[in-house]
Amino acid sequence: MIAFQLLINALALGAAYALVALGFVLILNATGAVNFAQGDLVMAGGYVAIALAPLLPVPALLLLPLVLLVMAVLGLLLSALAYFPLLARPPSAVFISTIAVGIVLQNGANAIFGAAPRAAPPLLGAGDLALGGIVLSRQSVAIIAVASLLVLVQHLIISRTQFGRALRATAQDREMARAIGIGANAMIAASFALGAALAGAAGLLLANQFFVTPTAGSDLVVKAYIAVAIGGWGSLWGAVAGALLIAVFEVGVSSVLSYTAAAAGLYAALLAILVIRPQGFFGEAAQRRA
């Protein structure tokens, strides 16, 4: 019984992580650069929900479209400030510029909302669901449902629409995409918007049960990275699978040992992956072409 509840909790956490990792990998695919502010975008999404809640006293589910919109705009802003000016520079420059944006977001949130943990309203009301003797948190179930829906919609957009095809073409070969008339820069900007919107959704989903603090994001970007590394560099479904795996590991180890052990285990896993399979991840390693 407890095991089942833990599993539901892990799936809820994993679903939120999956949104973060998906956003991370979308931007990575489009630009070849790591967006170190991805975790801080999650945090920002949580605060956007908290700021909107008193203005619109509705369940958080109805706030979701607004949060997605605001975060998409933030994503565009991020690309304009921290990515496009650095096109001609090595990928590490983007890494640093997104660290800088992360600092601004963290301290901006700290200045506006303070350092104390805050909670966003629940998606569909608080309380538990009782299903034939199994007691489930309403919020956990709602998180799983909403995140699954978002992943599905994202998948349909990427795989079935003309826009998604253009996005994938840009990710595969920017120059070739340009050559066949795709506005590659617009697609990159769209990837940032989509990535930030997914991060914002994760923020909204996480900010009820797990609260949000200005520094909550730094942990999440590392988890997104680990998820992407586990799932296979650049693979969208791999990122989702990796995120679920991380969450199950985290919840499982926390319940048996401690949260610290879980965190240490995750970082050890990150190092192990990098040590064992560095070659596998060298997708964009510079190689002068013939």
Place this chain on the structure above:
Amino acid sequence: MKRLRDRVTAWLGDGLNAPLLLGAFALAAYSLLAGSSYSLRLMSVAGVYALLTLGYQFIFGQAGALSLAQGTFFGCGAYVTGILGSQLGWGFSATFPLSLLAPVLLAGLVAAPVLRLESHYFALATLGIGQVMLLIAVHWQVVTGGANGLAGIPGIVLFGATLPRGLPLLATIWGIVAFAALFARLLTCGAWGLAFTVVREDPLAAAASGIDAAALRFAAFLLSALYAGAAGALYVHTILVVSPEVLEFPVMVAVLTMAVIGGRARIAGAILGAVLLVHLPEWLRFVGGTYLVAYGGALLFFIVLAPDGLVGAAELLLARLRPARPGVPPAAIALPPRVACAPVLAIDDLAKSFGGIAAVAGVSLSIAPGEIVGLIGPNGSGKTTLVNLVTGLYRPDRGAVRLGERALAGLPPAAIARAGIGRTFQNGNSLEAMSALDSVATARLAVGAALAFRRVLRPVASRRTLALARGEAMHCLELLGVAAVAMQRCRALPYGTRRRVEIARALALQPAVLLLDEPAAGLDGAEQDDLARRLGELAQGGIAILVIEHNMDFLMGLAQRIVCLDRGRVLAVGTPAAIRRDPDVLTAYLGAAPGQPA
């Protein structure tokens, strides 16, 4: 006396030396006059961060690797001093050396798996190490004091007396900063400075020059840890407590910001960045807690608009105000004769596939000393892949490469270059600010032992080595007829000239074999003839030369033998005249031989 005065005047007139000296005096005066114990403490902390950032310049500035472990090394040094001093009551003379040693050991331990990672993989791996250390510091309470940390750390004891806080402590810290800055200068002003520049700006050119980039990166990583350990220990002696704060990410972000804002790879930049950013919260106190937003904003501003930081901007301004006259090129010095007799390059059944497509499918080929072989074939036939296999940029799936008796397949590219295989790339190097002369001299340094740590440590000897390398580089440039551009920056050179400088760089290795990838591209007829004549002279001197080329007219007069590749295999071998008539070759190039139906 007069000579001394002349040298001082020359030094003051050189670059930013005068303004920097003035700045140092201003800092000293400020510290002496500031008086309040708070501002003295702030200056001490600034010194600690200057030391930390000076160290970071080795791995981030010089080697160009985005390490996020500098804060971890700092915290490691801080905790060693904290734990030994507070828990065990050990004195400064024991804790300080151990605080330097511990981060260096940690760096050495993690270097093997982590340092070979590139760009953001390296950054994230170093971040992961920091997170593990932070977890240990917070949760190993018996030893580290947990989240509260440890208090009661003894002060610095020197010559039997405890160093008073305030000005004496400040002077000691800044004395160490000055020493550390001079040491960093010693290490990076000569051979290492040049080698690091090539490693950072064009890793492929570094490999082709025989520079062991892995060894340099390793040395830079250890040095950054050494400096960080010293900074951590001094930090603990300044604030007298140690807590997990020293291992948290904000320390790392602060160092990164100081290095970027001050000026990457610049010693003065590290110090300037540290002093500015430690005092920034004080100056921005009126805006309250939001100054940290400005912090992030400033980092973004500099990384986008002024990637070389304040000192880099000052250099640009100075160059605008007082354009530097190009230096006087050194006199050419002939290369010492090669001792070994000229060996034969033998390629045996070499093969490489990419994702199921055989780019090179079993090529065998040998080139004798003094021979010039042309390598032709349609686009995608595997010519450049073959050269990349021979030079170690790709690891062959099977097959062997031998130079004389020595097996080369599987060696790292730099080792293959030093073994006597020089090469050029299709696009030339992408070095920006380096002079043509220095780009060639670096290869000379790499071939000798001039990049060994103990050699770099001896200033007089290493200056002499550098002068010799530059003289010999001048000789190589003369051999290619480009001595006139020796002192110009690589990026300012026209394409054809840059390609010749690259051949000169390959020559500086004193290679037994030269592999040239389309050396005649972008040259007009007269230049082509001149290049062909010079290559012929080199071959007469005993060098084996392989030339990838599409330009048959260029090859006709030059090569004794032509090898034609098609789809990764040798299609035909013969004299240029025979190859021109070979029906198979014509089919490969044109789709069908003339007079035959396609």
